[in-house]
Amino acid sequence: MNPAGKRAWSGLYLFVVFAILYAPILYLVVYSFNSGGTMHGYEGFTLEWYGEVFSDVRLLIIVLNTLVIALLSSAISTVLGVIGALAIYRVRRQQSRNALLSLNNVLIVSPDVVIGASFLILFTMIGLQLGFISVLVAHIAFSVPIVVLMVLPKLQEMNPSLLDAARDLGASGWGVLTKVVLPVIRPGIFAGFFMALTYSLDDFAVTFFVTGNGFSTLSVEIYSRARQGVSLSINALSTLLFLVTIALVIGYYLISLRNSRPAEGGQSR
Amino acid sequence: MRSNARNYYLIPYLAWIALFVVAPIALIVYYSFHDIEGGFTLDNYAKFFTPVYLKMALSSFWYALLITLFSLLVAYPTALILTRTKHKQLWLLLIILPSWVNLLLKAYAFIGLFGTYGLANALLETIGIGRKQILFTDFSFVFVAVYIFIPFMILPIFNSLEEMNKSLIHAARDLGASAWTTFRRVIFPLTLGGVKAGCQAVFIPALSLFMLTRLIAGNRVITLGTAIEQHFLVTMDWGMGATIAVFLVIIMALIMVVTGQGRGSIR
Numbered sequence: 001m002n003p004a005g006k007r008a009w010s011g012l013y014l015f016v017v018f019a020i021l022y023a024p025i026l027y028l029v030v031y032s033f034n035s036g037g038t039m040h041g042y043e044g045f046t047l048e049w050y051g052e053v054f055s056d057v058r059l060l061i062i063v064l065n066t067l068v069i070a071l072l073s074s075a076i077s078t079v080l081g082v083i084g085a086l087a088i089y090r091v092r093r094q095q096s097r098n099a100l101l102s103l104n105n106v107l108i109v110s111p112d113v114v115i116g117a118s119f120l121i122l123f124t125m126i127g128l129q130l131g132f133i134s135v136l137v138a139h140i141a142f143s144v145p146i147v148v149l150m151v152l153p154k155l156q157e158m159n160p161s162l163l164d165a166a167r168d169l170g171a172s173g174w175g176v177l178t179k180v181v182l183p184v185i186r187p188g189i190f191a192g193f194f195m196a197l198t199y200s201l202d203d204f205a206v207t208f209f210v211t212g213n214g215f216s217t218l219s220v221e222i223y224s225r226a227r228q229g230v231s232l233s234i235n236a237l238s239t240l241l242f243l244v245t246i247a248l249v250i251g252y253y254l255i256s257l258r259n260s261r262p263a264e265g266g267q268s269r
Numbered sequence: 270m271r272s273n274a275r276n277y278y279l280i281p282y283l284a285w286i287a288l289f290v291v292a293p294i295a296l297i298v299y300y301s302f303h304d305i306e307g308g309f310t311l312d313n314y315a316k317f318f319t320p321v322y323l324k325m326a327l328s329s330f331w332y333a334l335l336i337t338l339f340s341l342l343v344a345y346p347t348a349l350i351l352t353r354t355k356h357k358q359l360w361l362l363l364i365i366l367p368s369w370v371n372l373l374l375k376a377y378a379f380i381g382l383f384g385t386y387g388l389a390n391a392l393l394e395t396i397g398i399g400r401k402q403i404l405f406t407d408f409s410f411v412f413v414a415v416y417i418f419i420p421f422m423i424l425p426i427f428n429s430l431e432e433m434n435k436s437l438i439h440a441a442r443d444l445g446a447s448a449w450t451t452f453r454r455v456i457f458p459l460t461l462g463g464v465k466a467g468c469q470a471v472f473i474p475a476l477s478l479f480m481l482t483r484l485i486a487g488n489r490v491i492t493l494g495t496a497i498e499q500h501f502l503v504t505m506d507w508g509m510g511a512t513i514a515v516f517l518v519i520i521m522a523l524i525m526v527v528t529g530q531g532r533g534s535i536r
Binding site: 010013014017018020021022023024025027028031038039040041080083084086087088090091100103106107110111112113114115116117118120121122125141142144198201202204205208209218219222223226230234238241242245246248253 | 276278279281282283285286288289290291292293294296297300343346347350351353354360362363364366367369370371372373374375376377378379380381382384386387388391416419469473474476477479480483484493494497498501502507510511514517518521525
């Protein structure tokens with residue numbers, strides 16, 4: 001096949017993949033403005049469903065809960081994850097290091113149903129009331145290994161003579177950490193925090209297990225509403241969420257652009 | 270230099286491992302040997318090997334296999350084409366963007382799309398096939414699952430394609446290999462790591478899907494994940510649920526051994 005034809009076909013293929021990937025999202029967005037009240041047969045433009053979202057106090061509280069859980073859990077898990085990465089980095093024996101890494105990865109590769117079920121047993125055993133705290137603890141627990149995996153490569157890329165230099169120049173352990181190590185691994189920390197945030201916002205299965213009766217996050221709420229059938233206020237809500245997601249992604253993209261430039265400069269020097 | 274300082278960082282980290290990695294696994298195993306009243310029993314394991322549970326495990330496997338296969342078939346060409354575009358990082362970002370949209374919302378969207386009067390049926394009607402029951406079928410379950418997992422398949426394959434030494438392709442072509450031979454003998458073998466990582470990232474979650482089985486497959490499909498959820502949250506038979514979870518973990522470990530180390534999936 002000639003190159004032009006080949007390019008046309010691959011362009012078409014990519015177009016179809018993109019179309020399918022975005023169709024459901026666009027579908028939700030379009031019908032969030034449907035005055036007909038169903039997800040078929042577009043009748044006319046309305047903002048009624050958005051009004052419904054903003055007057056639904058229960059839903060707004062759930063949105064707030066979800067955000068608080070996501071921000072708190074990713075902040076705490078980022079701190080724990082950085083500590084974990086530093087711990088693994090400092091272990092010298094290859095075997096122990098690999099063992100730690102394997103243990104670290106258990107929660108990443110475990111099916112979330114298993115994580116949810118085992119956390120439910122754990123929380124019940126230690127007598128933790130199911131609700132805000134149990135969901136928060138669960139989210140922290142499953143976000144830590146992701147942060148570790150994002151930070152550890154940055155630590156390993158770091159030039160060890162930087163640390164020697166800092167020590168020789170009289171920096172304390174704390175000084176080396178805050179003035180040398182943390183700035184060098186900052187892109188990894190940001191990436192880890194962001195990943196933890198998205199994991200937390202996206203989680204359904206684990207939360208579903210450990211949430212108990214009184215407390216709910218968006219995923220769990222959408223699940224119980226979707227089981228009852230179509231309601232266009234979910235569409236309106238998802239449109240809003242999608243906008244927030246895009247804003248987050250653009251923000252992340254800009255941060256990573258800004259981060260990558262000085263790093264590249266540093267390597268070439 | 271690293272060895273001089275005591276590794277105090279290990280203390281909180283090991284505490285996390287003990288509490289949230291080791292303890293949960295131990296508790297799952299512990300519960301799998303106990304019946305609903307809390308007495309020691311091996312009945313759960315005996316029950317798992319009855320036809321009811323074995324059939325469920327097999328069908329769960331079958332669906333996960335189908336989902337992985339279709340994801341790979343769609344994702345590989347996509348990743349390959351992506352690496353050849355300009356602004357590929359931007360395109361990649363656009364591919365990943367839908368995976369950041371809440372899973373539940375995407376499932377919910379498909380309830381609308383595949384509904385009796387939804388877009389899919391409208392399309393079928395215009396091309397003359399007519400309305401079909403799409404929602405609550407095996408097809409819709411596999412389709413939506415593939416839809417959800419595709420970015421996780423594309424990403425590792427894309428990365429391994431990017432890491433591949435491009436001059437090898439030129440070398441193969443210069444030595445007279447056709448495009449297909451180059452792909453079969455050079456590109457695909459060199460990106461096998463990414464393919465394995467992608468399959469791992471899809472197969473294991475696909476085994477344990479439980480929300481889609483209810484929303485999209487209308488309880489027709491019962492995966493191992495659905496069964497665990499059912500036992501823990503509906504019938505409250507934690508022992509049996511834990512037993513299924515033990516098997517799920519064993520299967521997972523086996524898959525990891527077969528497809529190589531699990532660390533590849535993240536890098």
